[in-house]
Amino acid sequence: MTSIVVVGAGIVGLCSALHLLERGCEVAVIDNDPAGQAASWGNAGHVAVEQVEPLASPAMLRSAPGRLFMRGGALALPPRALPTWLPFALRLVAASRPASFAAGQEALAALLRHALPEWEDMLHMAGSPDLLRQEGHFVLWQDAAAARAGQAAWANAATGKASVHPADTDELARLAALCRVPVAGAVRFDGTAQIADLPALRLALREAVLARNGRLVDGTATLRISRGRAEVDGMADHQVLICAGVRSAALMRQAGHRVPIIAERGYHIRSTDHDWPEDMPPVVFEQRSMIVTRYRTALQAASFVELQQPDAPADARKWQRLERHVAELGLPMRGPFHRWIGSRPTFPDYLPAIGRSARIGNLHYAFGHQHLGLTLAPVTARAVAAMIMDEPPAVSLAPFDLERFA
Ligand SMILES: Cc1cc2nc3c(=O)[nH]c(=O)nc-3n(C[C@H](O)[C@H](O)[C@H](O)COP(=O)(O)OP(=O)(O)OC[C@H]3O[C@@H](n4cnc5c(N)ncnc54)[C@H](O)[C@@H]3O)c2cc1C
Numbered sequence: 397m398t399s400i401v402v403v404g405a406g407i408v409g410l411c412s413a414l415h416l417l418e419r420g421c422e423v424a425v426i427d428n429d430p431a432g433q434a435a436s437w438g439n440a441g442h443v444a445v446e447q448v449e450p451l452a453s454p455a456m457l458r459s460a461p462g463r464l465f466m467r468g469g470a471l472a473l474p475p476r477a478l479p480t481w482l483p484f485a486l487r488l489v490a491a492s493r494p495a496s497f498a499a500g501q502e503a504l505a506a507l508l509r510h511a512l513p514e515w516e517d518m519l520h521m522a523g524s525p526d527l528l529r530q531e532g533h534f535v536l537w538q539d540a541a542a543a544r545a546g547q548a549a550w551a552n553a554a555t556g557k558a559s560v561h562p563a564d565t566d567e568l569a570r571l572a573a574l575c576r577v578p579v580a581g582a583v584r585f586d587g588t589a590q591i592a593d594l595p596a597l598r599l600a601l602r603e604a605v606l607a608r609n610g611r612l613v614d615g616t617a618t619l620r621i622s623r624g625r626a627e628v629d630g631m632a633d634h635q636v637l638i639c640a641g642v643r644s645a646a647l648m649r650q651a652g653h654r655v656p657i658i659a660e661r662g663y664h665i666r667s668t669d670h671d672w673p674e675d676m677p678p679v680v681f682e683q684r685s686m687i688v689t690r691y692r693t694a695l696q697a698a699s700f701v702e703l704q705q706p707d708a709p710a711d712a713r714k715w716q717r718l719e720r721h722v723a724e725l726g727l728p729m730r731g732p733f734h735r736w737i738g739s740r741p742t743f744p745d746y747l748p749a750i751g752r753s754a755r756i757g758n759l760h761y762a763f764g765h766q767h768l769g770l771t772l773a774p775v776t777a778r779a780v781a782a783m784i785m786d787e788p789p790a791v792s793l794a795p796f797d798l799e800r801f802a
């Protein structure tokens with residue numbers, strides 16, 4: 397029997413563990429987040445199959461100055477963190493060349509094509525199909541010029557298996573009822589989805605692992621390379637799979653890999669005191685770079701891309717700004733707000749790292765899913781399990797090899 401130790405019980409690690417257990421492997425998952433504070437459990441819950449265009453793009457570079465935090469936008473480049481983000485930004489510029497962008501889009505689209513059916517399968521395995529809500533999502537604008545430009549941009553964008561159309565009169569009326577400010581325009585996406593509740597998802601996946609005799613171990617894993625093999629916490633003769641989000645870099649460096657990942661930190665506020673309709677899918681307020689998601693137990697507003705060290709203190713101005721957005725838009729959401737910060741694990745080309753180490757035979761990895769980790773976890777998990785078990789892959793993993801940074 398193949399024995400595997402998975403480092404990290406975020407969404408990628410838990411989904412991977414389940415696929416490996418389904419193939420008859422013996423699996424132990426080690427994780428040091430008992431309270432469920434990782435990015436996987438505080439994100440916007442959006443199964444974003446429309447996002448086939450990598451964020452490393454000529455358009456993103458052009459729009460970056462207008463998106464800076466100091467100009468009211470969501471992109472934060474803290475001056476003190478310059479040594480952290482400058483090398484990342486330079487690599488991002490290189491990855492945004494048209495040829496790299498086109499290759500990245502093809503690679504991402506190949507994964508995203510399977511993302512929704514894989515979510516259906518995953519939740520079937522976890523016995524919780526009701527956690528997937530396939531009701532699309534909205535993007536809206538308050539200003540007429542921004543609405544025209546935004547609608548035209550989405551109409552011309554690649555959106556994979558999702559489709560987009562201008563919101564109809566009824567939909568506009570539903571959106572207008574949410575805000576005190578006028579809604580100038582909106583688009584509706586079909587073919588995208590939402591996870592109904594993140595803590596419930598975490599619980600369902602953990603229980604599904606335990607029900608298949610997988611082990612969940614509390615603790616911080618350390619990786620040692622000994623005689624050309626990877627060993628986690630003295631577990632010799634195991635295959636090793638690193639799914640530790642932004643912390644994967646430190647582990648993979650033990651094996652001699654270059655891992656130019658950064659923490660793209662996002663913030664959210666949540667409230668249980670709200671009047672958001674139960675059947676409203678996620679709504680993106682594009683001019684505020686904010687997404688509002690109704691979970692079963694709370695309403696959440698999330699935003700910001702702060703390039704930082706993962707452990708730097710949170711910047712309270714970001715939560716204050718989210719509260720201001722909510723107040724200025726007049727959204728039906730009242731404090732006290734629960735505040736959260738989490739790190740998207742992001743490479744400069746906005747592609748994940750999924751593969752088998754070219755240096756250490758029993759070392760495998762799946763991390764770096766940037767803004768799409770929730771969306772891509774089940775498709776990644778199936779691909780990783782197939783790779784470890786030497787089955788033919790459903791998706792080519794070549795574009796996601798870490799050696800691209802060697
Ligand atoms: C504000 C925000 C909104 C987002 N919205 C969306 C969205 O709507 N849709 C979407 O698809 N994605 C979204 N994302 C991105 C998504 O949340 C991440 O890409 C995803 O959660 C990454 O999952 P992961 O399992 O790789 O990492 P993580 O969730 O970070 O999990 C890694 C786990 O490994 C553990 N760990 C690390 N090191 C060790 C160690 N040495 N030993 C033991 N355990 C260890 C950590 O404690 C953690 O539990 C969002 C992210 C943010 C911040």
